[in-house]
Amino acid sequence: MSRPVAIVGAGQSDYGDFPALTIKDLFAEAYDELVASIDRGYDPGDVDAAYVGNLGTGGAQLGLASALCTDYVGLDGIPVERVENACASGGYALVNAVEAVSSGERDVALAAGVEKMRDLSGDRSKYWLGVSGDTEYERLAGMTFAGVYAIMAQRYLAETDAAHDHLSMVAVKNHANGAANPHAQFQREIDLETATGAPAVADPLNLYDACPTTDGAACALVVPAEEAAAYTDDPVHVTGCGAASDALALHDRETITSVPAARLAAERAYERAGIGPDDVDVAEVHDCFTIAEVLAYEDLGFAERGRGWELIAEGVTARDGARPVNTSGGLKSKGHPLGATGIGQVVELFEQLRGTAGERQVEATTGLSHNVGGSGGAATVFVYEVGS
């Protein structure tokens, strides 16, 4: 990055089931919280570009959701665009915002995401998720996303010493965190017995291995680090940014017990930030299914290949562990409004690194977010730092 960039404001709507709200309402709720989070000096007229992650709002607004939302909050006339890479849409919106500002192309960029999924009935919901898989080789062959991750989980359990209980422990941990997050869709703890005994979805994954469908929005304001003092005394610096892509279909990947695009994105983010996995204090990772969080530990270098499950078994990634992961509750408990998820992760880390995470607060000066599209067709990883 040619000039350092910082996040000086971030906000999100409640995540949940809001039949009476449109994507404009959800977007405005997140934007209002962002504005409130900026200590001083914010002028909407200074925003010179906006990038909105969104996966189509279940068909209700397939085109121009970008301008629909930004116009609604009064950001008129500026270049805005919808960015879509399935569940990594938010992460890629942030890539665009960070690169636009770091390169000097833009001075104040809004990265946002919004999704409304709860209006969809079960079958339509599966369709809207399935169409982010490879249509020819996966969706039309009957494959669902739960099915894809189940195949990855089956193979992982066969190749390693992990058991399904370790996957359930991810759900238990993330629900414990979500219970402390007033924005979370599920604000309740669950015990291991509940998680292990839930009805099967796609063997070995059960209901508590899967994240919910969610309505929600999130946004973050990116500025040059040298301008951050105009907005706050506590900016969060984005020191690493990595993005990558891969084949959509599982059979076309180099491996199915790792997400190569996430691994590549992590390498790029670490290299740019000049840090390694051991330097990360807190992380938000893409736990669309519990197996995905365990693979993330490995893809991010928190654990060796095949040994990620040990981190959850040993409590390392719990809120009181050595490296807390998904303090927000993660996709599992906070919720997963597709296009918003990658930006919602930023909101949690913005609060953690500034010490405003309340009951969820952990000690951290370096954070990381990890956002995966589909089953790994695209991925982004960011590193955030505060202090010097």
Place this chain on the structure above:
Amino acid sequence: MSRPVAIVGAGQSDYGDFPALTIKDLFAEAYDELVASIDRGYDPGDVDAAYVGNLGTGGAQLGLASALCTDYVGLDGIPVERVENACASGGYALVNAVEAVSSGERDVALAAGVEKMRDLSGDRSKYWLGVSGDTEYERLAGMTFAGVYAIMAQRYLAETDAAHDHLSMVAVKNHANGAANPHAQFQREIDLETATGAPAVADPLNLYDACPTTDGAACALVVPAEEAAAYTDDPVHVTGCGAASDALALHDRETITSVPAARLAAERAYERAGIGPDDVDVAEVHDCFTIAEVLAYEDLGFAERGRGWELIAEGVTARDGARPVNTSGGLKSKGHPLGATGIGQVVELFEQLRGTAGERQVEATTGLSHNVGGSGGAATVFVYEVGS
């Protein structure tokens, strides 16, 4: 732009009705033509980002169409993203590519677009177009895109001395150009009587005032101007780039006889290029309906407000006129594969400015492209120059 950028290769698929081809096939057809258009020195491994305009492929591949296509042509691992702003998706993909390279963030960027619309039946096709309007205030109230442009046309005909025949002349001109374009969907001339006497679609617009639905893809390779000599002796320099947004719903706009976002994008592109409308030799404009081309003349400054129709009446924008517009055939005759359209315009101007447009060749050293999303919720304008 901090460093000048150039296009060194561009290609497109045939535009038309291809039930046997997927978006991957169409994308590959365009990419192969791009590769063939590069004189020397192209290494796919040098491409370090790709931006793919697409509006959802009629629901067949709503997520990750970006990586699906780039992976298929062997561009593995790089950051790729789908960019969507309705019919300006291609234009915005080019904005991202141009800004990524001009800012120094990327060195070789692929701007692309792809769409498959002909699989949709009439009703589904209208749905897929309608969902780029304002869902609450237009689509659910029964408004179609033809309806929106008909309102604009009604008002324009009421406020100016233009008659519907002038709109029909746009269709006649563009069909004459499309007849000379081997990639065009409609390669046939029509006479004025055919155009004026066609069945009504939305009064005053009839069938020949409307562009078709189309399958197709297009792509362009953007590099730093200082590196262009490694690829060709005849680069096309992108000297101007402007993008803007606006309210989606017509009632929310400042005017309905102009497209304010296009006007703003044009101002920005001219300023960046340091030229004015009089310097433009040839243009590709967004004629989704004939009225849109007339409004484009005015929004781009080729004519004063209310007098754009005089250009078509006087033959100024004909292929043998003083300032040819839509030498490719435009959306009307070449076709309009939504996400590909903004990049397809580049392909025509790349050929015109390099003198390889064959039967359609005009004399030009400065070109302009104009791409509008929805009825004006987003727009992009680019200026291209060759020589010194």
